[in-house]
Amino acid sequence: MRTKFSSELAALTGELARLSELAHEATERTAVAVAEANLTAAYEVFAIDEQLQSLHGACENRAVLLLALEAPVARDLRHVVSAMQIADDLSRMGWLTSRIADSVVHRYPEPVAPPDILALLGRIGQIAVDFAASATRVIAAHGSSTDPDPIVGDDRLSELQHQVLQMVSDPAWAHGSAMAVDLALLVHHYERCADHCVRIGRLIRFYHTGIPLSAQPQEN
Numbered sequence: 434m435r436t437k438f439s440s441e442l443a444a445l446t447g448e449l450a451r452l453s454e455l456a457h458e459a460t461e462r463t464a465v466a467v468a469e470a471n472l473t474a475a476y477e478v479f480a481i482d483e484q485l486q487s488l489h490g491a492c493e494n495r496a497v498l499l500l501a502l503e504a505p506v507a508r509d510l511r512h513v514v515s516a517m518q519i520a521d522d523l524s525r526m527g528w529l530t531s532r533i534a535d536s537v538v539h540r541y542p543e544p545v546a547p548p549d550i551l552a553l554l555g556r557i558g559q560i561a562v563d564f565a566a567s568a569t570r571v572i573a574a575h576g577s578s579t580d581p582d583p584i585v586g587d588d589r590l591s592e593l594q595h596q597v598l599q600m601v602s603d604p605a606w607a608h609g610s611a612m613a614v615d616l617a618l619l620v621h622h623y624e625r626c627a628d629h630c631v632r633i634g635r636l637i638r639f640y641h642t643g644i645p646l647s648a649q650p651q652e653n
Contacts, residue, residue: 435558438503443493445516448492452523452634454571455485457565459530460626464558466537466621468551470544478534485527508640515640519572522629522636526565529622536615544618545607551599554619557593561623564604564630571637584634590627594620 459481466474496517497506536545544551567584595603597620600606601613633648 438499438509441499441503442509442512445492445495445513447487448495449516449519449523449572450569451585452485452488452492452520453565454570455481455488456523456530456609457562457569459485459527460558460562460565463530463533464555466557467533467545470537470650472538472540472541474539475534475541478530481593482527482531486524489520489524489527493517496520503515503531511640511643512558515636519633519636522633525567529626530617533622539615540612542581545619546612550600550616551582553593553597557590557597557620557623559594560590561594561626563587564627568630568633570636574637583638586631589625590624596626 459478462474462477462481465471466478496513499513500510546554564584564587571582571584597616601608601616606613632646635649638644638649639646
């Protein structure tokens with residue numbers, strides 16, 4: 434029985450790793466879609482999100498069955514609970530990148546922003562890709578005996594987001610209120626992707642230490 438349970442835990446961890454790879458790929462293709470007004474990349478994001486949501490459902494079902502049928506305790510219970518929450522975070526990242534890709538499709542063949550803001554979005558997109566790569570790294574350690582370094586916030590992201598919001602709210606803004614609203618939402622979606630990655634790092638820390646998220650220090 435224990436062998437079967439261990440096998441199911443390993444399968445759950447493998448599904449999480451695949452989810453994180455898909456989320457990372459989605460952020461990469463989203464960054465390309467935004468920077469280049471690339472319609473193909475935008476539709477690739479939609480396809481990746483479809484895969485991600487399907488795998489999220491399978492991961493969730495496996496975790497629920499483990500909780501219902503195996504009654505895990507202590508570290509094993511933390512493994513399953515943290516895996517369920519991490520899967521939810523990755524699912525939300527897929528949804529968020531799809532919303533960013535929607536903006537590209539909506540504006541095509543024009544870019545989503547004028548050149549000065551597009552340059553800022555390129556930097557924001559790369560930061561989001563880096564966060565997703567960090568999430569993939571710590572998830573790879575899920576279930577191991579190693580407590581990985583936390584995923585910390587990046588002040589550059591907040592600064593860049595603030596710059597974009599300042600520019601679209603400036604009285605001299607000449608590109609219409611619809612684009613201003615779209616860009617405010619777009620940078621918010623990127624920010625939320627990063628937040629989910631930071632939370633994933635904290636969930637991994639919960640798994641290894643048993644310290645709940647509310648008791649963990651905020652990493653900046």
